Amino acid sequence: MALSLARPRTRRNTELVLLIIAIAIVLVAYANVGLAIEDSLPVDFYTVGGGFAVVAFAFHLVLRWKAAYADPVLLPIVTLLNGLGLVMIHRIDLAPGALDDAAPKQLMWTVVGVAAAVALIFLVPDHRRLRRYTFSFGLAGFVLLLTPLLPVIGRNINGSRVWIGLGGFSFQPSEVAKILIAIFFASYLVQTRDALSLVGRRVLGLPLPRARDMGPILIAWIASLGVLVFESDLGTSLLFFGLFVGMLYVATERRSWIIIGLGLFLVGTYVASILFAHFQERVTLWLNPFAPGMSDQIAKGLMGMAAGGLFGTGLGQGHPELTYYANSDFIIPSFGEELGLVGLFAILALYGLIVERGLRAALASRDGFGKLLATGLAFSMALQVFVVVGGVTRVIPLTGLTTPFLSAGGSSLLANWVIIALLLRISDQARRPATDTRAERLASEDTQVVTTRAPHAQRGRA
Amino acid sequence: MNAPIRRLGMVIAAMFCALLISTTLIQFVQARSLDDRPGNRRTLLASYSKERGSILVGGTAVAVSKRTDDQFKWLRTYPQGSLYADVTGYFSFTYGSTGIERSYDNLLNGSSDKLFYRRLTEILTGQSAQGASVQLTINAKAQEAAAKALGNQRGAVVALDPKTGAILAMVTSPTYNPNLLASHNLDKVQSSYTALLKDPAQPLLNRAINGNLSPPGSTFKLIDAAAALESGKYTENSELPGPARLRLPGTDNYLPNDWPGNCGPGGKVTLKRALTISCNTAYASLGMELGQDAVRSMATKFGFGQPLSIPMSVTPSVFPGSLNKPELAQSSIGQFDVRASPLQMAMVSATIANGGKEMTPYLVQSVRDGNLDVIESTDPKTFSTPISKSTADSLTDMMESVVTQGTATTAAIPGIKVAGKTGTAQHGKGRNADVWFTAFAPADNPTVAVAVLVENGGTVGQEATGGLVAAPIAKQVMEAVIGK
Numbered sequence: 001m002a003l004s005l006a007r008p009r010t011r012r013n014t015e016l017v018l019l020i021i022a023i024a025i026v027l028v029a030y031a032n033v034g035l036a037i038e039d040s041l042p043v044d045f046y047t048v049g050g051g052f053a054v055v056a057f058a059f060h061l062v063l064r065w066k067a068a069y070a071d072p073v074l075l076p077i078v079t080l081l082n083g084l085g086l087v088m089i090h091r092i093d094l095a096p097g098a099l100d101d102a103a104p105k106q107l108m109w110t111v112v113g114v115a116a117a118v119a120l121i122f123l124v125p126d127h128r129r130l131r132r133y134t135f136s137f138g139l140a141g142f143v144l145l146l147t148p149l150l151p152v153i154g155r156n157i158n159g160s161r162v163w164i165g166l167g168g169f170s171f172q173p174s175e176v177a178k179i180l181i182a183i184f185f186a187s188y189l190v191q192t193r194d195a196l197s198l199v200g201r202r203v204l205g206l207p208l209p210r211a212r213d214m215g216p217i218l219i220a221w222i223a224s225l226g227v228l229v230f231e232s233d234l235g236t237s238l239l240f241f242g243l244f245v246g247m248l249y250v251a252t253e254r255r256s257w258i259i260i261g262l263g264l265f266l267v268g269t270y271v272a273s274i275l276f277a278h279f280q281e282r283v284t285l286w287l288n289p290f291a292p293g294m295s296d297q298i299a300k301g302l303m304g305m306a307a308g309g310l311f312g313t314g315l316g317q318g319h320p321e322l323t324y325y326a327n328s329d330f331i332i333p334s335f336g337e338e339l340g341l342v343g344l345f346a347i348l349a350l351y352g353l354i355v356e357r358g359l360r361a362a363l364a365s366r367d368g369f370g371k372l373l374a375t376g377l378a379f380s381m382a383l384q385v386f387v388v389v390g391g392v393t394r395v396i397p398l399t400g401l402t403t404p405f406l407s408a409g410g411s412s413l414l415a416n417w418v419i420i421a422l423l424l425r426i427s428d429q430a431r432r433p434a435t436d437t438r439a440e441r442l443a444s445e446d447t448q449v450v451t452t453r454a455p456h457a458q459r460g461r462a
Numbered sequence: 463m464n465a466p467i468r469r470l471g472m473v474i475a476a477m478f479c480a481l482l483i484s485t486t487l488i489q490f491v492q493a494r495s496l497d498d499r500p501g502n503r504r505t506l507l508a509s510y511s512k513e514r515g516s517i518l519v520g521g522t523a524v525a526v527s528k529r530t531d532d533q534f535k536w537l538r539t540y541p542q543g544s545l546y547a548d549v550t551g552y553f554s555f556t557y558g559s560t561g562i563e564r565s566y567d568n569l570l571n572g573s574s575d576k577l578f579y580r581r582l583t584e585i586l587t588g589q590s591a592q593g594a595s596v597q598l599t600i601n602a603k604a605q606e607a608a609a610k611a612l613g614n615q616r617g618a619v620v621a622l623d624p625k626t627g628a629i630l631a632m633v634t635s636p637t638y639n640p641n642l643l644a645s646h647n648l649d650k651v652q653s654s655y656t657a658l659l660k661d662p663a664q665p666l667l668n669r670a671i672n673g674n675l676s677p678p679g680s681t682f683k684l685i686d687a688a689a690a691l692e693s694g695k696y697t698e699n700s701e702l703p704g705p706a707r708l709r710l711p712g713t714d715n716y717l718p719n720d721w722p723g724n725c726g727p728g729g730k731v732t733l734k735r736a737l738t739i740s741c742n743t744a745y746a747s748l749g750m751e752l753g754q755d756a757v758r759s760m761a762t763k764f765g766f767g768q769p770l771s772i773p774m775s776v777t778p779s780v781f782p783g784s785l786n787k788p789e790l791a792q793s794s795i796g797q798f799d800v801r802a803s804p805l806q807m808a809m810v811s812a813t814i815a816n817g818g819k820e821m822t823p824y825l826v827q828s829v830r831d832g833n834l835d836v837i838e839s840t841d842p843k844t845f846s847t848p849i850s851k852s853t854a855d856s857l858t859d860m861m862e863s864v865v866t867q868g869t870a871t872t873a874a875i876p877g878i879k880v881a882g883k884t885g886t887a888q889h890g891k892g893r894n895a896d897v898w899f900t901a902f903a904p905a906d907n908p909t910v911a912v913a914v915l916v917e918n919g920g921t922v923g924q925e926a927t928g929g930l931v932a933a934p935i936a937k938q939v940m941e942a943v944i945g946k
Binding site for chain 1 (some may be wrong): 474497498507533
């Protein structure tokens with residue numbers, strides 16, 4: 001058929017090759033840890049390693065089936081990061097004085113995360129469907145964000161109240177809230193972008209929007225300040241506000257939003273830093289991590305990274321366990337120590353690639369919602385990496401965000417797999433040839449009952 | 463919306479650049495200073511996780527790292543126990559290190575820049591890192607002989623090669639077993655260390671170089687004699703007043719000889735004879751005739767008051783400043799506030815043995831990397847030239863007569879010419895003398911110079927003299943070197 005000749009390549013085979021390489025690197029790293037620490041291959045090398053590979057390949061097969069045109073680089077990168085995170089968490093479990101076995105838990109959450117991502121690929125054949133639930137998502141997101149403030153289930157861990165506890169599990173709802181709110185923002189901004197960008201007055205040369213259009217923005221600002229003040233978490237606050245301002249800028253193309261947003265945020269942080277002791281301590285330690293009589297957490301992380309130098313000590317041969325939270329908040333210094341500056345650069349490059357692929361999906365996307373959502377998700381990933389890595393390397397004061405895919409922590413892993421699934425879905429839509437949907441539809445009309453999805457998809461595009 | 467997405471991409475790129483810069487700053491630019499921060503446990507642990515180079519005497523390792531199963535990975539062991547403790551020092555996780563372990567730490571643990579290219583190949587080929595090994599100048603036989611001869615007596619022995627300055631033996635007593643402090647059982651290490659610190663005999667002290675410096679007694683007469691001969695106004699045969707006791711100018715006090723009687727017929731004695739029998743009155747008056755500046759200047763040329771490291775730093779010996787006449791008289795016989803280390807006195811003998819040229823003492827012959835390539839080796843260096851060849855020859859002649867017919871006949875080795883000088887430094891009532899002997903042999907072609915200090919009379923107690931207690935120890939060390 002002439003139509004099939006014009007089909008662009010799905011690039012699924014590229015993904016397969018990259019995925020094999022990623023899994024191979026993870027398995028080599030896992031073997032390396034075993035050999036370095038116990039002088040033998042891990043006893044569960046074939047079962048756990050094989051299981052990990054099966055999970056990744058399963059996702060790959062799902063993509064072949066349900067999202068054939070999805071970006072071929074995302075899954076291999078995320079598999080590599082998730083796998084390296086598992087290896088490092090396992091390696092820190094083996095260190096003397098480790099409290100509990102975090103790696104099996106993380107492995108379980110990996111499976112849960114992949115399952116959630118696969119489910120999303122199945123349940124959401126077109127990302128535009130998500131727009132149906134714009135305000136439900138928004139409400140759910142803000143409620144989730146504020147749940148740690150509730151009595152009974154709210155938990156204060158390490159000075160930040162961003163956790164909820166249910167039974168034996170603790171969960172960071174902000175991770176999931178991040179996705180819901182990104183969907184809400186994207187959908188809301190696509191609707192109101194014209195009002196936000198065209199109507200308004202100029203004040204001091206800055207085009208300001210109308211007061212009623214400002215409403216939701218002020219709500220977002222207050223919500224993020226609320227997180228900052230009541231949950232004492234600069235990182236989450238920065239993440240949400242940054243996400244919102246970034247998306248607002250992309251939607252309206254007005255730089256004034258960035259200036260207004262940054263201004264509001266700086267004022268909020270400055271006031272908080274005056275009012276809250278917890279905050280002042282963070283700032284003092286940011287400026288002088290060796291301040292006597294204060295937490296030496298950053299200092300220990302810095303010493304760990306310095307010990308790694310350019311090439312690192314090698315997996316299993318450093319002492320990342322000397323830093324507190326070496327497998328969660330401080331997993332980046334753990335990698336810096338054992339894989340060296342070279343290894344950290346590689347990890348940062350992997351994150352950079354995820355973000356770049358996300359933005360590329362946004363650029364290629366044919367609908368405003370897809371563009372905004374992909375941008376938001378990619379930008380949130382970038383912000384989170386910046387806040388976490390910047391926090392441990394003294395670019396900004398330390399805050400308690402997780403490192404996507406690397407840190408031990410179920411909620412974070414689950415949320416990040418969902419983000420990747422959304423990006424895969426958007427990129428699939430973006431790259432899927434327009435003729436393809438029609439051809440499929442025609443084919444299906446010939447043989448079977450018309451599905452309800454196709455007309456809806458068409459309506460969305462119109 | 464694509465234009466702002468691209469611009470946002472630029473912002474993200476800038477954010478990632480900030481992270482690349484910050485990580486580079488930490489892991490590359492500031493890495494060294496962070497590693498060197500006090501209290502950095504990683505640096506300490508890192509020095510354990512690599513195979514530390516050995517410290518060698520001859521072909522035998524006296525400090526070697528052995529593989530262990532615990533978190534430290536390598537255990538530092540000292541196969542000869544306490545024998546080389548004062549040279550190697552200890553290597554302890556809790557208490558740091560001393561001796562060569564400390565002075566050569568960078569090379570032993572492989573972090574020295576001198577090993578850079580080797581480290582680079584290790585990184586590239588994935589070999590396990592290994593420190594460099596340090597070859598000492600110590601002569602195992604001399605060290606063993608010195609330790610055996612000194613026994614349990616409190617004191618120290620130093621032997622030098624007079625031609626090079628290489629240290630052939632360095633023993634102090636009491637000492638300690640460095641294995642106790644290098645152990646990975648940190649509780650035991652702590653109790654061992656506390657016990658060593660509390661011990662009044664101060665076993666952690668290296669008496670050869672850092673002791674509570676003792677007065678050198680009559681061995682200091684060598685320096686008076688050197689000053690006299692160098693002045694040109696005296697020869698070996700110049701006559702000096704040698705009464706039974708010398709009235710100290712301006713006082714009613716007398717400075718006596720070690721025996722009741724004159725040093726020679728009519729209270730006169732030659733420079734040589736006075737040294738042979740260790741006549742106090744003759745050398746006290748010689749010191750006063752020469753003047754304190756001449757004596758002090760000669761002492762300084764020999765190394766008194768001068769910094770020295772071998773590579774452990776040596777406590778400088780002392781000749782006091784601005785003395786009155788009675789003080790000068792007492793200082794001239796190595797009493798009053800004169801203080802000397804055994805190493806210093808060995809250097810005096812070595813200088814005379816080497817024709818007046820004093821060599822800088824050193825403990826490390828060479829350093830080799832894991833491939834046995836020499837990374838550095840020590841070339842003998844002249845420390846100073848305090849006396850001329852002819853003065854040295856005269857002093858050699860005088861010192862030989864000390865051994866053949868004077869106070870140190872106990873140091874004589876059959877068939878070998880030995881040159882030496884005894885010292886017996888009084889401390890006043892309640893304490894026995896610190897006794898000294900310094901010597902070299904063979905006198906006609908010296909291969910070893912030695913100094914022995916035994917504190918508080920050693921096993922002999924009140925009756926102790928340099929000739930009785932210290933000279934036999936020196937003899938055994940010299941025999942060990944010469945191979946008799």
